Amino acid sequence: MREARGAARPRAASLVLWLGFGGLLLGILAAAIGTLTALDRVSGEETRTGKTFLERVGALDQLRAQIYLSGTYVRDLLLSPDSSGAAAQGARLETLETGTRKVLDTYARSLDPAERQPFATLRAEIEDYWGVLNRMETWSPEQRNRQRDHFFYDELVPRRTAMLQIADRIALVNERGLARAEESIEGSASSLRRTLQLTFGVTLAGGLLLTLLTIGHTVRLERELERRLAENSRARADLEELSARLVRAQENERRTLARELHDEVGQSLSAMLMETENAECAEEPEEIREHLAAVKGLAEKTMNEVRDLALLLRPSMLDDFGLVPALNWHARETGKRTGLNVLVRADGEADDLPEEHKTCIYRLVQEAVNNSARHSSARTVEVVVERQDSRVLFSVRDDGCGFDTRFVRGLGLLGMEERVRRLGGQLRLDSKLGRGTLIAAELPLTDLGERNGNRNGHSHPAG
Amino acid sequence: MAIRILLADDHTVVRDGLRALVEKQPDMAVVAEASDGRDSVRLAGEHAPDVVVMDIAMPNMNGIEATRRILAANPRTAVVILSMHHDESYVLRSLKAGAKGYLLKDSLRSDMVEAIRAAAQGRSYFTRKVSRILQEDYVREMERRGVDDTYELLTDREREILQLVAEGRTNKDVAALLNVSLTTVETHRTHILQKLDLHSVPELILYAVRKGIIS
Numbered sequence: 001m002r003e004a005r006g007a008a009r010p011r012a013a014s015l016v017l018w019l020g021f022g023g024l025l026l027g028i029l030a031a032a033i034g035t036l037t038a039l040d041r042v043s044g045e046e047t048r049t050g051k052t053f054l055e056r057v058g059a060l061d062q063l064r065a066q067i068y069l070s071g072t073y074v075r076d077l078l079l080s081p082d083s084s085g086a087a088a089q090g091a092r093l094e095t096l097e098t099g100t101r102k103v104l105d106t107y108a109r110s111l112d113p114a115e116r117q118p119f120a121t122l123r124a125e126i127e128d129y130w131g132v133l134n135r136m137e138t139w140s141p142e143q144r145n146r147q148r149d150h151f152f153y154d155e156l157v158p159r160r161t162a163m164l165q166i167a168d169r170i171a172l173v174n175e176r177g178l179a180r181a182e183e184s185i186e187g188s189a190s191s192l193r194r195t196l197q198l199t200f201g202v203t204l205a206g207g208l209l210l211t212l213l214t215i216g217h218t219v220r221l222e223r224e225l226e227r228r229l230a231e232n233s234r235a236r237a238d239l240e241e242l243s244a245r246l247v248r249a250q251e252n253e254r255r256t257l258a259r260e261l262h263d264e265v266g267q268s269l270s271a272m273l274m275e276t277e278n279a280e281c282a283e284e285p286e287e288i289r290e291h292l293a294a295v296k297g298l299a300e301k302t303m304n305e306v307r308d309l310a311l312l313l314r315p316s317m318l319d320d321f322g323l324v325p326a327l328n329w330h331a332r333e334t335g336k337r338t339g340l341n342v343l344v345r346a347d348g349e350a351d352d353l354p355e356e357h358k359t360c361i362y363r364l365v366q367e368a369v370n371n372s373a374r375h376s377s378a379r380t381v382e383v384v385v386e387r388q389d390s391r392v393l394f395s396v397r398d399d400g401c402g403f404d405t406r407f408v409r410g411l412g413l414l415g416m417e418e419r420v421r422r423l424g425g426q427l428r429l430d431s432k433l434g435r436g437t438l439i440a441a442e443l444p445l446t447d448l449g450e451r452n453g454n455r456n457g458h459s460h461p462a463g
Numbered sequence: 464m465a466i467r468i469l470l471a472d473d474h475t476v477v478r479d480g481l482r483a484l485v486e487k488q489p490d491m492a493v494v495a496e497a498s499d500g501r502d503s504v505r506l507a508g509e510h511a512p513d514v515v516v517m518d519i520a521m522p523n524m525n526g527i528e529a530t531r532r533i534l535a536a537n538p539r540t541a542v543v544i545l546s547m548h549h550d551e552s553y554v555l556r557s558l559k560a561g562a563k564g565y566l567l568k569d570s571l572r573s574d575m576v577e578a579i580r581a582a583a584q585g586r587s588y589f590t591r592k593v594s595r596i597l598q599e600d601y602v603r604e605m606e607r608r609g610v611d612d613t614y615e616l617l618t619d620r621e622r623e624i625l626q627l628v629a630e631g632r633t634n635k636d637v638a639a640l641l642n643v644s645l646t647t648v649e650t651h652r653t654h655i656l657q658k659l660d661l662h663s664v665p666e667l668i669l670y671a672v673r674k675g676i677i678s
Contacts, residue, residue, distance in 0.1 A: 303568065307547050317553075320525050325552040328552060332550070335604070336603060
């Protein structure tokens with residue numbers, strides 16, 4: 001469970017990083033493209049507006065110039081003495097008329113709504129103007145002479161002035177249009193600025209958030225790594241210490257065993273040797289019997305010592321009768337030795353276990369009961385062994401003083417954990433100061449079938 | 464006719480010692496020697512000995528399992544267990560397997576001879592040392608648990624019958640000896656087991672040994 005969660009978290013984190021950075025890059029790209037497009041649009045609009053304005057101003061100027069020029073031509077025509085001169089001026093006026101129409105037509109193509117009304121007036125005025133001029137052209141030289149001044153000053157000049165005024169109005173409208181267009185460009189530019197500000201703000205905030213997240217995550221990972229490293233080195237140190245202690249314990253056990261063999265068994269044997277030699281040298285049958293009796297006593301003593309030593313190493317009941325009798329024996333022996341009341345509750349099925357499981361359970365119970373006897377000042381210890389379908393549960397509970405599981409990590413306890421772990425089981429330790437101690441374990445029996453085959457193949461200690 | 468004996472022990476030294484001891488007795492003869500449990504079952508089947516002297520800790524089947532099989536095949540054979548263990552689990556399991564006697568390996572040889580004779584006659588026999596150790600254990604256990612001595616609950620007649628049954632006599636023998644009916648003996652036996660909270664004759668024998676009623 002914990003491993004799966006541990007694997008899912010880095011995946012989620014990397015997903016967040018990918019999405020975050022990817023989103024940020026896409027955001028920046030989109031902002032850049034949007035900005036460039038908008039800039040293009042604004043500058044294009046600006047150019048177009050400027051060009052249109054200049055065209056219109058040019059057209060209006062041209063119109064004005066044509067109107068002024070027409071005045072000149074009219075005057076020349078009125079003043080010309082012969083009909084050929086007048087015809088030449090008339091042709092000029094004709095060209096001018098076509099020119100003004102062309103300019104007007106061009107101008108009308110891009111007409112601002114505000115200009116429509118003055119433009120229509122201007123066009124009507126110009127048409128009228130040309131109509132009047134055309135009528136004048138048909139005059140005879142006498143008519144021209146007669147009506148010249150009157151026509152020029154009372155007809156042409158006021159019309160021209162009116163036209164020029166209208167053209168000025170249109171120019172004004174045109175200028176206002178330019179100002180409006182500039183305003184609209186200014187608006188697009190400022191809207192672009194706002195969009196840019198927003199985009200950069202969002203991108204910056206996102207980037208900042210992502211950076212913070214990334215830093216936080218990295219820091220967390222680093223801490224986790226450091227913690228694991230520390231844990232690892234602590235575990236390694238523990239392991240080293242444990243193995244050192246195990247080696248020491250083993251060595252101590254061997255020393256005790258060697259001393260026992262040498263001091264007790266060896267001494268008894270050499271005493272027996274001495275007694276047999278004495279018997280050999282003795283004269284009287286009575287004396288011989290005495291020495292032999294001594295030898296017998298020593299042999300009995302040695303036998304008991306050897307038996308006790310062998311039982312200490314491995315109780316023969318475990319091999320001869322099984323787990324439950326061995327546990328009962330150990331309970332009785334402990335009771336005899338220490339006065340501790342050890343109760344064993346185990347069903348017969350608990351005996352039908354693989355050899356390794358029996359040994360594991362026996363050693364654990366032995367260790368736990370011995371601990372209770374040695375450290376807990378308990379009065380009663382309850383040992384329970386229960387076989388269920390595919391597992392065996394066992395526990396040792398005492399009513400002693402208990403201990404703080406945070407600080408006490410005895411070699412025995414580590415040994416127990418190791419034994420249980422090797423069989424794929426779990427050890428539970430529950431102890432509080434003043435509340436007794438419970439050591440419980442569960443061993444799985446999944447591969448019981450294949451082990452059952454060599455269940456009876458154990459060896460027997462000499463007896 | 465001599466008591467025909469099978470010796471079963473995986474140590475030659477022990478077997479030699481036993482043979483030397485047994486052959487000094489005019490009424491005893493060793494018919495075969497076995498060096499492991501399986502061997503002892505086979506030889507007991509071949510020779511049908513009166514008494515088997517059986518070690519417990521042997522390779523290829525321990526002495527208790529061998530005892531069970533020998534007695535299943537031939538109930539007339541008597542088995543005397545020879546062991547270095549004086550723990551009650553060994554004694555009780557030997558009795559449950561049907562052994563008549565239980566000796567320690569450091570027993571006096573007179574004990575051994577007497578145990579073989581008693582077994583041949585169908586009586587139980589326990590080394591005094593075993594009885595003493597079991598008695599001490601029992602008393603200690605009773606004191607530790609603070610349990611009252613249930614022996615006090617028995618009547619005189621029941622105590623008499625307890626001793627006779629524990630010595631290995633059949634109900635019929637007991638009835639004849641006490642001159643009462645077989646049903647009476649059976650009723651007494653049931654009462655005794657109930658009062659002492661025992662469940663089988665082997666447990667009853669163990670109890671008698673612990674109480675020092677028999678040895």
